[in-house]
Amino acid sequence: MTSPRAPGPHSAAALPVFDVAVIGGGLVGSAIAYGLRGSAASIAVLDEGDIALRASRGNFGLVWLQSKGFGLGAYSAWTLGSTRLWPRLAAQLQEETGIDVALEQKGGLTPLMGDYEIEARLAWVHKLMAQPGVEPYEWKLLDHHQAASLVPGLGKDVTGAIWTPHDGIVNPLKLLRAFHTAFDRSGVRYLPHHGVTGIAQQADGGFTLDTPQGPVRARKIVLASGLRNGDLGKMVGIDLPMAPQRGQILVLERTRRLLDTPMVTLRQNDEGSWLVGDSQEEAGYADHITTLPMLATLADRAVRTIPALKEVRAVRAWSALRVRAQDGFPVYEQSASHPGAFIVTCHSGVTLAATHALKLAPMIAAGTLPAELDHFSTRRFHVQKT
Amino acid sequence: MFRRLDAGTSAPRPVRITVDGQALDCREGDSVAAALFAGGIAACRDTAVSGAARGPFCMMGVCYDCLVGIDGRPNQQACMTRVRDGMAVERQIGAREVAV
Numbered sequence: 346m347t348s349p350r351a352p353g354p355h356s357a358a359a360l361p362v363f364d365v366a367v368i369g370g371g372l373v374g375s376a377i378a379y380g381l382r383g384s385a386a387s388i389a390v391l392d393e394g395d396i397a398l399r400a401s402r403g404n405f406g407l408v409w410l411q412s413k414g415f416g417l418g419a420y421s422a423w424t425l426g427s428t429r430l431w432p433r434l435a436a437q438l439q440e441e442t443g444i445d446v447a448l449e450q451k452g453g454l455t456p457l458m459g460d461y462e463i464e465a466r467l468a469w470v471h472k473l474m475a476q477p478g479v480e481p482y483e484w485k486l487l488d489h490h491q492a493a494s495l496v497p498g499l500g501k502d503v504t505g506a507i508w509t510p511h512d513g514i515v516n517p518l519k520l521l522r523a524f525h526t527a528f529d530r531s532g533v534r535y536l537p538h539h540g541v542t543g544i545a546q547q548a549d550g551g552f553t554l555d556t557p558q559g560p561v562r563a564r565k566i567v568l569a570s571g572l573r574n575g576d577l578g579k580m581v582g583i584d585l586p587m588a589p590q591r592g593q594i595l596v597l598e599r600t601r602r603l604l605d606t607p608m609v610t611l612r613q614n615d616e617g618s619w620l621v622g623d624s625q626e627e628a629g630y631a632d633h634i635t636t637l638p639m640l641a642t643l644a645d646r647a648v649r650t651i652p653a654l655k656e657v658r659a660v661r662a663w664s665a666l667r668v669r670a671q672d673g674f675p676v677y678e679q680s681a682s683h684p685g686a687f688i689v690t691c692h693s694g695v696t697l698a699a700t701h702a703l704k705l706a707p708m709i710a711a712g713t714l715p716a717e718l719d720h721f722s723t724r725r726f727h728v729q730k731t
Numbered sequence: 732m733f734r735r736l737d738a739g740t741s742a743p744r745p746v747r748i749t750v751d752g753q754a755l756d757c758r759e760g761d762s763v764a765a766a767l768f769a770g771g772i773a774a775c776r777d778t779a780v781s782g783a784a785r786g787p788f789c790m791m792g793v794c795y796d797c798l799v800g801i802d803g804r805p806n807q808q809a810c811m812t813r814v815r816d817g818m819a820v821e822r823q824i825g826a827r828e829v830a831v
Contacts (some may be wrong), residue, residue, distance in 0.1 A: 360784065371771070497831045498829070498831025598806055599779040599780075599826045599827075599830060600826050600827050600829045601825070601826050601827070601828050601829070603829045605829065616779065616780045617779050617780070617826045651829075653829045653830055653831040654829065656829070656830065657827075657829060658806070
């Protein structure tokens with residue numbers, strides 16, 4: 346391809362200097378770019394190509410509160426805030442793009458099997474709720490009978506469940522599509538095949554991003570590149586230790602809708618497919634394989650949760666990597682050495698999408714992250730070691 | 732729509748199945764999907780989400796557009812299943828149920 350031709354669709358030729366360049370076109374970067382539109386004159390979203398790790402396409406799609414914030418109360422409160430903003434985001438996306446992202450917030454369950462699991466989880470929740478920074482919210486331990494009133498065909502092995510009214514689901518693929526449709530309609534430039542390989546700040550404070558398609562220039566940048574944020578962070582003086590965590594998901598064939606109360610391990614989506622998940626493995630970057638022992642464990646637990654699923658066939662399985670900072674909590678920070686460069690890393694790009702779009706984006710646009718986000722800076726990884 | 736080609740040397744054994752209770756004569760070795768086409772039935776299911784009519788497309792196990800109920804089991808791939816005497820085939824209407 347050396348013949349001189351008109352620039353192709355991915356050519357960086359004649360790109361303007363953008364107000365903001367968001368590095369990463371997944372759910373985190375997309376939510377922020379979406380939310381910046383009112384306050385930034387021009388926005389670019391730089392994405393990789395088809396071989397990117399893409400947690401945004403491999404996730405479980407929960408909008409979930411009850412398991413968040415053990416060890417950092419502020420993360421629980423931050424998550425609760427996002428669950429409250431979610432109806433607004435869903436309504437806005439529907440109005441703007443015509444895409445219904447299938448948000449349902451009817452409450453959710455963590456199913457528990459046996460006294461040991463119940464006691465351990467109960468102690469865990471009490472400890473979580475007692476932490477400073479947690480905004481109290483309604484939750485209950487249900488017995489089998491109460492849980493069975495929410496889950497048709499609940500198996501007898503599920504002897505209890507933790508319930509909150511705040512938990513729910515969304516269709517994460519429709520969510521990503523809605524963001525990108527909004528970009529098309531509002532002039533946000535989506536630039537695929539623009540994996541960033543270098544970042545330099547000019548004397549005037551602007552940034553130049555090196556990409557395989559040539560340089561992209563922007564006055565502000567947001568690093569939202571998932572597991573790549575560890576490498577990119579270093580380029581703007583931020584040391585962010587990342588620790589990918591593999592999750593395997595088993596997909597069952599579509600059925601008529603049965604389950605309106607999602608569980609952390611089992612949900613039915615808006616079009617009828619069932620997702621079975623919540624495995625957690627330290628497997629480096631091996632997201633190209635699934636393992637039979639893990640899938641068997643997932644299937645066994647799903648069938649114990651709703652025995653009638655034994656007759657429903659598995660049609661797909663995949664692995665994906667959770668984007669996790671070393672301690673599992675979100676990271677929001679503006680670089681001290683490279684002002685104008687912001688870094689955003691979190692595991693829950695679906696749950697936090699509403700807060701990222703409606704709350705975090707305006708903060709980034711204003712140029713400073715308020716004190717309430719201090720909990721989420723990388724300083725927590727670098728306490729004095731002397 | 733579809734017309735059988737000559738079967739060549741040996742005449743295949745006739746097989747009788749039912750489709751939604753109606754008898755359909757076909758031949759040993761046919762897949763259920765081929766038997767449906769030969770019997771003039773092009774749409775064997777309605778989709779799970781919108782309820783639009785669908786029929787066999789790829790004939791090789793990939794597209795999942797030929798799902799039918801077979802002998803009481805929903806969502807069977809018609810193109811990957813050979814006809815048997817007495818087989819009861821049903822149109823797959825939307826998504827299957829979970830029998831809780």
